[in-house]
Amino acid sequence: MKPEGQASNAPGTVIVRDLAFHYPPLRPGLAPVQALDGISFRAEPGQTVGIYGSGGSGKSTLCLALNGIVPQTTGGIVRGEVTIGGWSTRTRPIAQLSSRVAVVFQNPDTSLIGRSVEDEVAFGPENLGVPPAEIERRIETTLDRVGMGAYRWQRSSELSGGEKQRVVVAAALAMEPAVLVLDEPTAALDPHGTTAVVDVLRALIAEKRTTIILAAQDPDLLAALSDELLILDAGRVVRRGTPQEVFMHGSELRKIGLTAPPLLDLAERLNAMLGTDFGFLEHAVALQSLTDALERRPPALRDSVPSSVT
Amino acid sequence: MSGTHRVPIVQVQSVSYHYGSTGDGAGRAISDVTLEIGHGELIALVGQNGSGKSTLARHVNGLLKPCSGRVLVHGVDTREVPIHRLARYVGYAFQNPDDQLFAATVVEDISFGPRNVGHDPAEVERRAGMVIEQLGLGGVAGHHPFLLNRSTRRLVALAGVLALTPDVLVLDEPTDGLDAWAVDRVQAVVRHHVADGGAVLLISHDMGFVAATANRVVILRGGRVVADGPTRTVMTDLSLLTANNLALPPVTRLAQALAPRGMRPDVLNPEEFCDAYAALWRARHLLPGTSGP
Structure with a gap:
């Protein structure tokens, strides 16, 4: 691995260097709220970096810093740098970043707008200017991948929570991103759906060499996919290593509200x-x-x- | 299950429901579901995504009314009672806390329900204080709910439901997105609720949590009840679970794989597993009559 901080031109190379972030104050006169402190890691195409942390550890903020929503939409104070294939997520427009980075959020209702399943999936590629025939191909392949092919003409609002989440994953895949960021992607899924998502991610890594950043609270999911696993507590990386190395410190995990x-x-x-x-x-x-x-x-x-x- | 001396709190009788009028009938529906929820019962509703779990649960609090059949709460048909009246008897904590949080502080959010049903200010305060204590939310009582993390927001949403002291608590995926500390809190709260004579219906994919928490498990498939029995009977039945795309809890799976070595195959939680394995291990390795280290 190259040293952290060195620029890379592969669109899927993610470099996070000494990232610290404060949200703007809740009310004028109050102090800014620190969410991240000194985070550094690097992920190359085909690699998966897992982020394990309890609620409030900074996982979701870190995910948002990878597609530019932090700080471009949220405001706040940033130190350090996040680059996606050399593009800084602080300065590169979010619309442009979305051609490389797709994010799957934990609550599918934040990503779906209640149209037909195929429209939900087509939305991203349409915005990227992908030709109609290619969009058609992507709708079909991505819905099949997540086992939702039969639901193509159904309204997303009529789906169950787990089915919605699979549509959101399909919509992210339809963007064919170099980097896929997932924030609690399987929280709403049954074991069957979780296995389906794990299989999809493994296929993406093998076939497309997608870079995956996976934030989750499911230790088994993280163990199954992560090449490197970071434990986040109060915005800091408190341990890192392979899942085997990290999970062997069970009592330390429990102290910060995590399960082994x-x-x-x-x-x-x-x-x-x-x-x-x-x-x-x-x-x-x-x-x-x-x-x-x-x-x-x-x-x-x-x-x-x-x-x-x- | 019916032969109990007390009348069940909830009776779901031959209920069918389908969404919209697409007419295909196969999806998004429940068919001919019959279920009773009695005092002291802690029932888990399990099944694949789309099996009808949330649809059934929304009949219990009257949010949905059956297309055929009926749902009785304390003997009264849910079609004849407005939802806000039912809310005193059936509390529903949604999977997404943001569907129910809206006030400017945690304590105000929790107080809304009791105030809205007409309790006096002292009683509202007493109830809010009680559930804040129960769920360990004292440190965030003055915070804005939307500035809390999701795990804590879910606890706040649950507190708001508990403050109405409903007889039946319906919890949709109560452990989804919760950290370990919050899961322990939820488990303690539901146990306390049923010990007090209430009932809990929990919808969950977390088979370990279900096995360790529920005393009765109902499996739904394609909108129909395909199994309904004591947790130990249902959650240790490998062929039943597999046929419904469900999995054994991890410790049960391991115990069953060790059964040929003499391991008890029907353990439900880590405590039972460890006790059974330790007994086996000591029997193999220690002289008869000596106790373990």
Whole structure:
């Protein structure tokens, strides 16, 4: 990886360098409200950076700083820099940035305006001046991708919460963005819908080398997709690494209102009860470790960590 | 389920509903749903996106009226009672808190409901104080709701519903977008509510939360009830869940995979899993008669 801060011309390269941001004061005379403090990371085409933080940690503000809404629409004070393929999100017009960055917000109702599903999906590419035949192709492929092909002529206002969110994801994909920013994309989805979105994102990474910035509160989702995971607390990055490295600090996560993946939580409870040394995130590894620990004799407390699974 | 000595709070009787008049009948609807919600019940409504969960829940508070069949709340047909009267008996916390928050401060928002139904100022204050305490919102009582994060806004919205002391609480995806602290608060509140003789209907995709919280689970599919039973029966039935595109809670899935090694296959939460696994582990590794470390 190149050092942070070095300009890049690939449209999908995201560079965030020492970003700090204060929202304008709530009322005249009050102090500006700090939302982000000293955030730096870099994502290249085909990479996924996960952002894990509780409500109020700055996740959503960071997402908005990637498409220029922060600070161009919100106002406020910015330090540091965010660039998308060399374009500064502070100075480059939002309309132009939208040709490279698409954002999926946590509440689908903020993105849908109650027209037919196909109109919702066509809206973005139409604004980018994409030719009609190409828009037609994108509507079809993106709706199929999220499993909503059969709903094309339905009004979006008649869909369930989870179905709406899948339409929003399709609409973002129809922009064919180099960078896709997702803020809690699966919060309204059932497990089936979540799996569908994970599959779509994996396909985008593999086929289009899309850069993905994924902010979420679902540790399993973040573990499944992130190359690098940042833990955000009160606007600062308090830990970063691979999901495996980051999630191993379960008690630290709980202190800032986050959950560890459910199976890691289970491992820690068992360790406290039995003096074992379990540490697993995924079902298959957990099953192997727990089975081994029952078979082994005498009780071996040394090597039941996942690395022992070959 | 009916043979109880008390009359259920809510009776949904052969209810069908379809949206608009598109006439295709297959989507966006519920068909012939019968369900009773009794005192002390904590019921989870689960099913795929579009299975009709929210549609059914909106019948319970009278927001939607059945096309056929009827919904009784305390024995009264919801078609015969205005929604604001039903709101005293059925409280509905929406999935999106911004659908219900509007006042300039948290405490004003929470006070609106009790004041609106005619409680005197001292009672309004008492109720607002009580739910603020219950949900741990004391630190933000004077804040503007829209300056709070989504997790806290959802708690404020729930507080506004609780302040009306409804018999039935309907919670649409109560853990969606909540941080761990807020999830614990919600869980404590719903348990307290049913312990007090109230009832809770929660719509959720969070199978771990459902298994750890509900005492009865109803599965909807294509607008019909396909299963209705005790949480342990429904949430440990792999073939039933799979047939309805649902998943076992993560700890239950793991326990079932360990069943050939002697693990109890019907655990519902991490505490049960750990107790069962620890017993197995100690039996294998420690001499009979010794207790664990």
